[in-house]
Amino acid sequence: MTSNNNYPDNITALYARLSQEDALDGESNSIANQKKILLKYATDNGFPNPTFFIDDGVSGVTFDRPGWNEMIRLAEAGKVKTVIVKDMSRMGRDYLKVGYYTESFFAERDIRYIAINDGVDSDKGDNDFTPFRNLFNDFYARDTSKKIRAVMRAKGNAGEHLCTNPPYGYMKDPADKKKWIVDEEAAEIVKRIFALCIAGKGPMQIAKLLTAEHVLTVKAHYAQQDGKPLPEKPYQWSPKSVAGILERPEYTGCTVNFKTYAKSHKLKKRLHNAPENQRIFPNTQPAIIDEQVFARVQELRENKRRPSKTGKQGLFSGLLYCADCGDKLYFCTTNSFSPKQDHYVCSNYKSNTGTCSAHFIREETLKLFVLQRIFDVTALFFDDAMAFEEAARKQRFQEAEKEARKRRREIAQAEKRIAELDRIFKRIYEDDISGAISHERFLKLSADYEAEQKELTEQVKILREAVETFEQDQADFASFAAIVRKYVGIRELTPTIVNEFIKKIIVHAPDKSSGHRRQKIELVWNFIGEVNLPGDDQTVERQRKGRTA
Structure with a gap:
């Protein structure tokens, strides 16, 4: 910011502003033309220390402009004695803000205000038309904004890019x-x-x-x-x-x-x-x-995951959920923990402040379980892709496919009836015009047919959504198969592999009734959800005499 000392006292502020919309009006509103008019007026009338303040390419509906802000700063410091603009619209197109500056801000500081083309001069008393000019300038800005929005809306609805520059990439x-x-x-x-x-x-x-x-x-x-x-x-x-x-x-x-x-x-x-x-x-x-x-x-x-204070980040952080309360399991570690001691615990049980039971599992145990499950899936796919697809489809798509076929038939029947109702409505309308049926009869029939058509149209919409969901599920299965092909024969888990394969892991409370610690774990795969393939074992087990899993 320029120091006040760099400006003389008793400044005559010559303010010029031009927006992109104003530039369309031609040379008359150009910055060069405004400066010429302002300087000539100040020189001809003997105003001292003429100083330009310029805002080029800035809308009049905002008063947060560099040139304007600098002029106001100097006015607050007592440096400005006169403000001259070409016309009221150059000062701004918000009639409330313009009114504040002309009637309060400048008057309180004994600053003379002149709008050359509008015949406004605060030293010559109030101009009765000034408030109306300000209001018209505000209307002009509002009308211009509406036109620009209409153009942008038309472009946007036509699928054109509305941003000036494309995104990075x-x-x-x-x-x-x-x-x-x-x-x-x-x-x-x-x-x-x-x-x-x-x-x-x-x-x-x-x-x-x-x-x-x-x-x-x-x-x-x-x-x-x-x-x-x-x-x-x-x-x-x-x-x-x-x-x-x-x-x-x-x-x-x-x-x-x-x-x-x-x-x-x-x-x-x-x-x-x-x-x-x-x-x-x-x-x-x-x-x-x-x-x-x-x-x-x-x-x-x-599910944002942040590293712990130790800098470690759980491989399954953000993916584990408690089977009973539905809350997440949080990663627990310290600098003194060995990798085998890092574990996850239900957030609703953590520190014994919650209401849930101890849903607890070690990361090493979970790694072995998930790795084996992914390996089994990829191995089955590699050995017999058809068997893999059949096993998944039987559980996920077989019934859904029958239902989808049924819904497609219902859609075809409903659309046929909707078209038939259009023809019926046309016939009874012609009968009403010709007098073949009474108008009261026409109104009753048309109301019944319209109600039926509306109900069928809504039914078709619901059925289509269900069919589209099924078709999306099939596409998702293809996406999952692509991931399987990508990682056939994996021997080690990485965060990328875990995140590509797994959407969610549900951890149940351990069952110790058999003398062993048995714990059920459910894997929800990306794209295909929960699918139990042949030979799946969804439990981890460890004897009580050892350390718990």
Whole structure:
């Protein structure tokens, strides 16, 4: 900020403002033209120390402008004696704020205010038309905002990208600026960020890794592309930037419009729009991230997992749930614990402050159990893919497939009846016009048919949703099979493998009635849910004389 001492006393502030919308009016509102008019007026009328304050490309509905703020700061310091603008609209288009400055702020500080083209001069008394001019300027801003919103709404509903610049990982197509193409260099970083998240890393950890590896930040990447100097810290990634990348559905190849909105044209703060008010257009640009990977990352982000104070992070943190109370099991470790002592305990039981029983399991035990289960699944798939598919489908899809076929038949019948009702309605309407039936009879029949058609239409909607769910389940099975192929013959668990295979693990309380500690564990697989394959044993067992599992 410039010091007050750098300005003379008794400043004549010559204020000029131009917004992008005002620029469409031509040269008359240009900054150069405003400066010429203001300086000539100040010189011709002998105003001392003329000093320009300029805001170029700033809307009049906001008063948070650099040039305006500097002028007001000097006015508060007693340096400004006169403020001159070309017309009232240059000062602003919010009639309440303009009224405050002209009638209160300037008057309290004995600052003369002049709007040349509007004939306003505070030293010559009140101008009765000034409030109306301010109100009209406010109306102009509101009308302009409505027109711009209408244009943006039309573009958004047509599936055009509403953001000025594509997200990191994409660039504008040189042949068609409305289209996005993949920026290969940045896209590799985006893929890496998603892979690190699948591997159990949070935004803070990912940011530290990228910084340590001297990966250019988003801002630095664009600066390098444009041939501009790199920012001061070109490799300093922030967790916020990483989180923003992980949350953008556009990486799956879709366009999402109307994600935010503003309550008023005077408010710059953007509010998050409800999902039902957003518009999603699939396959508008090449996908960088697979939809299933994106969905899994969002699930992991909802169950944020942070390393313990020791720096350790549980391999299954965020995935374990208590079978009785439904709460999560938390990872427990200390610096003095050996790997075999690290364990998970129900959060509703932890420190004996909760109401649940002791749902407790060691991480080493869980590792062996999960590894064996994944190995069995991949082995079965590798040995006999058809048997694997049959075993899963029998439990998950066999009944659902019969139900889906039945629903498709019901949809066809309902749609046939809806079309028939349209024809019937047309006939009885013609009979009503010709007098073949009474109007009262027509009204009764049409009401009955419309009610039946409305009920059938709603029924078709529900049936279609059920069929689509079944079809999505089948697609999900294919996605799970792809993961199985990827990890056939695994011998060791990694966070990535765990997160790709497993959605949820349900831990039951131990049963010690047999003299052994038997504990049931349920695995909910990604995409296909709970499936018991041949030979599954969902319990871990350990004798009492040994340390508990």
